[in-house]
Amino acid sequence: MQDTLSRTFSALADPTRRAILARLRRGETTVTQIAEPFLERMTLPGVTKHLKVLETAGLVTKSRDAQWRPCTLNAEPLNDAAAWMQEYRVHMEASLDRLGEYLKTVSTPTPEPTDDVIDARTRKP
Amino acid sequence: MQDTLSRTFSALADPTRRAILARLRRGETTVTQIAEPFLERMTLPGVTKHLKVLETAGLVTKSRDAQWRPCTLNAEPLNDAAAWMQEYRVHMEASLDRLGEYLKTVSTPTPEPTDDVIDARTRKP
DNA sequence: GCTGTAATTTACTAAAGGGCTAATTAACCG
DNA sequence: CGGTTAATTAGCCCTTTAGTAAATTACAGC
Numbered sequence: 001m002q003d004t005l006s007r008t009f010s011a012l013a014d015p016t017r018r019a020i021l022a023r024l025r026r027g028e029t030t031v032t033q034i035a036e037p038f039l040e041r042m043t044l045p046g047v048t049k050h051l052k053v054l055e056t057a058g059l060v061t062k063s064r065d066a067q068w069r070p071c072t073l074n075a076e077p078l079n080d081a082a083a084w085m086q087e088y089r090v091h092m093e094a095s096l097d098r099l100g101e102y103l104k105t106v107s108t109p110t111p112e113p114t115d116d117v118i119d120a121r122t123r124k125p
Numbered sequence: 126m127q128d129t130l131s132r133t134f135s136a137l138a139d140p141t142r143r144a145i146l147a148r149l150r151r152g153e154t155t156v157t158q159i160a161e162p163f164l165e166r167m168t169l170p171g172v173t174k175h176l177k178v179l180e181t182a183g184l185v186t187k188s189r190d191a192q193w194r195p196c197t198l199n200a201e202p203l204n205d206a207a208a209w210m211q212e213y214r215v216h217m218e219a220s221l222d223r224l225g226e227y228l229k230t231v232s233t234p235t236p237e238p239t240d241d242v243i244d245a246r247t248r249k250p
Numbered sequence: 251g252c253t254g255t256a257a258t259t260t261a262c263t264a265a266a267g268g269g270c271t272a273a274t275t276a277a278c279c280g
Numbered sequence: 281c282g283g284t285t286a287a288t289t290a291g292c293c294c295t296t297t298a299g300t301a302a303a304t305t306a307c308a309g310c
Contacts, residue, residue, distance in 0.1 A: 003140060010138035013131050014268090018209070025216065031287060046269060048288060053267090067277045067286045075216035076224065082217065084143070085207050091150065091200035092207065099201065139298090156257060171299055173258060178297090192256045192307045 004058075005084060008077045011057035016042070017050050021059060024073035031069050129183075130209060133202045136182035141167070142175050146184060149198035156194050 002010075011017055020034055035047035051071065054060040058077045062069045127135075136142055145159055160172040176196065179185040183202045187194045 005143070006138050006140055009134050012209075013135035013138055015128060015131060016268095018130070021213075025213070032285090042268090043270065044286090045271085045288075049268070052288095069287065073216055075213045075219070076221065078210055078213050079217050079221065082207075082210050082214075084137075085203055085210070088146075088150070088200045088203050089207075091198055092204050094200070096201065096204065157255090167298090168300065169256090170258075170301085174298070177258095192305095194257065 004077065005080055007057045008059070008081050011053050011059055012081075014050065014053075016047075017054055020047075020050060020054060021073060024060065024071060028070045028072045031071065034071060129202065130205055132182045133184070133206050136178050136184055137206075139175070139178075141172075142179055145172075145175060145179060146198060149185065149196060153195045153197045156196065159196060 012021075016038060019037070023029065023034055023037075031048065031051065032044070034051070035044050038047055051060060051062070055062060059074055061072050061074050063072070064070075137146075141163060144162070148154065148159055148162075156173065156176065157169070159176070160169050163172055176185060176187070180187060184199055186197050186199050188197070189195075
């Protein structure tokens, strides 16, 4: 299929799945309890599918207790994802610096801010 | 469409796109130069599409220089992704600890490791 | 104005993703 | 055994995605 990192990132690329993980941070729960907040938006089989994706990505582990399937968070795959991102830490900070400089420019208390803004947008680099 | 975080994660959920970002860490380049390592696997329009995804996610910025389109890395969206992951840091460490404990168990030089393993699998919690 | 180079757009296909309903499995309980 | 609850599977549908080949835009330079 695809590599681990891709599977991890693509599992995280959905708000419902991220919400499920957030729920599991508070501890083990069953499928119906996980599904409960979403049932106005989607059906139970829908949630089951999302759980399957998270399970395949290794982010969730299902066990068995009678007819219940207690799900637990397994954050281990996030380590690789975090490690990948770590490589871009310098670049993230650089981006924030650029943003900071820009904000400093536009919020500067000089008398004619309008001209400054236009100038910053239209000038050639 | 979808939220920023989802767009970021789903942009990262592809090895080609991650490789493009890795390339851009070494500095600004044109589309053909970015595409060069992938041309055995896919065509130029294919790479253009991937770049479009990265651009839509705000991870890449294209400028214009005659007929060239110099692309630059913009890691800023990774900040939100990293912040999201940060919340799971404790859980990642916990997972690593569990893994460490497990490895310690299986590599322990005790005489009857087989029974231990079977016991751990079949016991009721 | 022609020619070559850089890159994108268009139009199409196949596969994957996310959702649904209905049916099925599995277990408990009385 | 029969009913109930928990969860999954199966079979669809529709949209998005990833890829291609061919056409098109945009620019440089002679």
